[in-house]
Amino acid sequence: MNLFTDLRGRVLDALDQMTQAGELPAGLDFANVTVEPPRDPAHGDMATNAAMVLAKPAGMKPRDIAEKLAARLTDDRITSAEVAGPGFLNLRLGASVWHEVIGRAIGAGADYGRSTMGAGQKVNVEFVSANPTGPMHVGHVRGAVFGDALANLLAFSGHEVTREYYINDGGAQVDVLARSAYERYREANGLEPAIREGLYPGDYLIPVGEALKEKYGDSLLDRPEEDWLADLRDFATEAMMGMIRQDLAALGVRMDVYSSEKALYGTGRIEAAIARLESMGLIYRGVLEPPKGKLPEDWEEREQLLFRSTAHGDDVDRPIQKSDGSWTYFAPDIAYHWDKIERGFDQLIDVFGADHGGYVKRMQAAVKALSNGRVPLDIKLIQLVKLFRNGEPFKMSKRAGTFVTLRDVVEQAGADVTRFVMLTRKNDAALDFDFARVLEQSKDNPVWYVQYASARIHSVLRRATEAGIDVSDSSLLSADLSRISHPVELDLARKVAEWPRLVEHAARAHEPHRVAFFLYEIASDLHSLWNRGNDDTSLRFVQDGDSDTTRAKIALVRAVGVVISSGFGILGVTPAEEMR
Template sequence: MPTLFDTYRGHLLDILKTLEGEGALPAGLDFRNVAVEPPRDASHGDLATNAAMVLAKPAGQNPRALAGLIAPRLADLPEVAAAELAGPGFINIRLKPGAWLRELDAVLAGRADYGRASIGAGQRVNVEYVSANPTGPMHMGHCRGAVVGDALANVLAFAGYDVTREYYINDAGSQVDTLARSAHLRYREALGEDIGEIPEGYYPGEYLKPVGEALAAEFGDRYVGKPESEWLQLFKRKASGAMMDMIRTDLALLGISHDLYSSEAELQASGAIEAAVAQLRADGLVYEGVLEAPKGELPDDWEPVELTLFRSTRFGDDVDRPIRKSDGSWTYFGADLAYHFQKARNADQLIDIWGADHAGTVKRIQAAVAALTGGSVPLDVKLVQMVRLFRAGEPVKMSKRSGNFVTLADVVEEVGKDVVRFIMLTRRSDAQLDFDFAKVVEQSKDNPVFYVQYAHARTCSLKRKFAEAGFDAARAPDLSLLDEDEIALVKLIAQFPRVVEAAATHHEPHRIAFYLGDLAAAFHALWNRGNDDPARRFIIESEALSRARLALADAIGQVIRNGLGVMGVTAAEELN
């Protein structure tokens, strides 16, 4: 559904086309950069347009003079109170209350669909997120990327994109070999052997005991005392499969599931890397060469080695990148290159959610995707900074190798799915986030989860109070009874569709959380005015005014529900 801003942009385009027809503007101007949006300072009006600023040069006119042609025609629109020139040629527009009341009607009519957009136009977007190595249960080091990726997928779907959620299983590296060896120890332990202390470098976690027991039940002592060559590949498949089952279960606690799971081991076995490299070689983008020596003092063991290199510098990277090692095996980059090529065949754009520690590999993989797709499939990599956990004022360390870590399941059990998901979106993903176990469940305005949930619960309580007052909820409200402060809330509500579009366009789901915090704060402020003046409460003796205010609260609650739904958070109807 079109937003209020879309509607007035449509009116503006009609005016510009009329001016073209009258000869006041030359024909064929490009209107794509003409925008209608809120002014930076709300005191300047309700809407602002840059039309005169962006069209003046191609039209060969002075911006302010052109604005002087446009503004009177905007002022003639039925719901426009004034259209005023500002600065070098901006136009600020003030709307009559009726325009906002119509928007309030649109919220109540659209309900769960209010804010849903069509800017995606069915474009296929592949969002790959989590993709943790299958070597243990999910811990809080994985949580933020999981939530950011899932919320972004929700935002894109809400904005009209065709979204595929993908998990890339890194089951071909040395860490999975270590997992198999660790599982073999637990397998021997399950058969009664005293394995002693877990060797340095293995995974010591208790979570591998059930894996060892399952292997013992399936194979008996067949692989006891046998060389690795007989059991390593089998145990890799079995152990990583068990870990993926555990990971799926952990993610389900956060309400997360993926549409597609892709295996690195299967990718390598399929010949996909060879096929991608062959295409790059045919395009003259792969060659045999020697990397430049590292800058600064050379390591004692450095020596020039001929490698298979990708010409990533042609696509903005700093240096060309090796895709095959001197021993003939593929580099991690070689496998990633082929994996992204595989994804790009079924998508119009790719989005990866990575931990910030992978920042150094962004340019090379974007270069590879550009080379393999001819630039037709853009790749956006969103980097997610770490989460610092605190308990009793002390930082909680997370290490999968030590077996001493806080699992995602533990955290969800302690504070709940909704709290975890909301908190992970309360800062930009590229900014560090602190998760304090006490503060995230605190019932105060300093806790954004509680503050937004409390606002929604209050809107639900008003419906109950309205019924308790004996008022008829079936009658249509007279929204013209709303005062200036209440109309100001409608103006904030009307921002929601724009926030959704911006979050989808910029791949920033945290914008939804920020907006809901602002809306909740404004609603609580409106609620609190009744503390000093009972006549300004939402439910009063006047049934007509109570009904109008209830409609406003209902719309606020609906928008909060819609926003929380996009974030993957359940809206609370009551709080203890």
């Protein structure tokens, strides 16, 4: 149930009636008509912009439309429709509407707010996709949490979602990994490893070296690199991917598909993708202009094979083949995205680090060309995370060699705290993660504050049960909710009503942080009502000697708990039943 959608439908019905009565001209487009909470709650429960957006195409004054619309909004749920300012229409709803919302939330349980908005559209969310050269670092944490929460959000709003990891195992970095693993293999055989500059120094490769010794003994020690490089590259890559899978599991992230860049080479798939673009007249041989600003020392003007990405919104055309005939890194990415299009996805989402900002337009251009504009590609950039402890920068990890690992973060803060905190900022805003701050018990710590609300709800349910009151959902659904009448209580019910709308808006915008923000707001409203009960006993959830009123009040609390649990489910966080 989305109350805002229901009321919008009622407004559209009234507008249709006005059209049939000749009060509005025929053929008006109502697509931009909205019903939303007013900016100032004092103005009412909902507001519609219908008169404002229809005035110009109708050739009428907004206020005239609003007054006629108000007269037609006869509905048992609407107690008043008031024209404000130049033509906004504010609606006030009866208390019974909010009582019905409480019952709907309890009745739907975990499905409250679930939407069919996505209409089963197939969406591919590619995220993390870290190079398989070591354990995941803190930068990957935020992208992993964001991608997983976004996938949950889209699934909750009616999309068919595939979570995908693209293994970047086709570049030079996996050769470096193989050479680094070889030094650890030498170490396992009692020799001094030569961890020279350019190799990966982390201790995480020591077990890989030991596993190589177990497999090969000392047979590779005196062999030239060309004899062992390919085998060690595959061995070490698989070992790193095993580590990465464990890292993701520690964070509560699962992938549906792992795709390999390496698998694109030698199969004709890159060539086929480029040939498709060529058939559209988008591949040509040409010379790019030099980059603006200071020229790189190695810049030379040369003819290259280029993709005409400017035809689809990019700033410049992009090279897809090097002068030696090998593919640029862009070519396999084009083939990979064509593969996703060929698999039948209706929408693609890539989650990239902030350093990939320059890659957005070229990739969107390629997808637009390959799909003939049918499949949109949304690229979400994830800004950096800065780690602190008590305000001081957090030290680097010896095990990783050069960075703080995902495991470091999860082991110290916990998966639930880590996930929630990573979603307390929009993805393209920088985030500071202070280990002391995220674990403190205060209102300033959003994850603790929302978990405290969850624990309070469970505490209330336990207290009522101990008092002999049946607080099962079936019992609460039969409660006399007219006993919920105080403005503060009704305000909390209004917040419950906003949840389905919030889900749809967050899903459309691909912004799961909105869920975290909403949970903090509804938790704050619950805590406020709880605190007011300290002074006004009539607002306490458990009313001694009055089981009927207690059941009604607990129904409200239970509805809030449904929303918090549902929101936590999207964020991948386990609701707390008690605080310790």
